[in-house]
Amino acid sequence: MKKADKILLTVITLSAVLILAGGFIYRSCCKRASAVEVWVSDEKMQSYPLDMDGVYEITTAEGHNTLKIEKGEARIIDADCPGGDCMKMKIDQNGGSIICLPHKLSIIPDRVAAEGTDAVTR
Ligand SMILES: [Zn+2]
Known part of the structure; x- marks a missing residue:
């Protein structure tokens, strides 16, 4: 795997994690x-x-x-x-x-x- 690919993959993974975490925080804050x-x-x-x-x-x-x-x-x-x-x-x-x-x-x-x-x- 090329270095650029690795960086791209890391960025994609991080964004996915952030989106998931954001959804989780949103749900836990607003559901009573x-x-x-x-x-x-x-x-x-x-x-x-x-x-x-x-x-x-x-x-x-x-x-x-x-x-x-x-x-x-x-x-x-x-x-x-x-x-x-x-x-x-x-x-x-x-x-x-x-x-x-x-x-x-x-x-x-x-x-x-x-x-x-x-x-x-x-
Ligand atoms: Zn006790």
């Missing part, structure tokens, strides 16, 4: 989450709408967390894990995630989950 999904280990347990206030008890084999959804925001208000790091995290319609490592629990906005599935099937 409507629900949160509760995952334990790698299994989806439940999903809760973000536009409906509520308090949900989540009990896993590892422990217990209380999820509160209020005014479009989700947070953990009570947990029996050591450290309680999950109580410092929150999700709102723009994103975020709540991870409770000791309980193998993760709570993510549904649009993130949908993009994750996209990436797998693509």
Whole structure:
């Protein structure tokens, strides 16, 4: 392959990557989450709408967390894990995630989950 060809190929590849990345950023910025999904280990347990206030008890084999959804925001208000790091995290319609490592629990906005599935099937 000639040097000029290599440069051309690099430029084409870079533009393609930029276009793809641009599309991804555009989609993630403008699509709002409507629900949160509760995952334990790698299994989806439940999903809760973000536009409906509520308090949900989540009990896993590892422990217990209380999820509160209020005014479009989700947070953990009570947990029996050591450290309680999950109580410092929150999700709102723009994103975020709540991870409770000791309980193998993760709570993510549904649009993130949908993009994750996209990436797998693509
Ligand atoms: Zn926790």
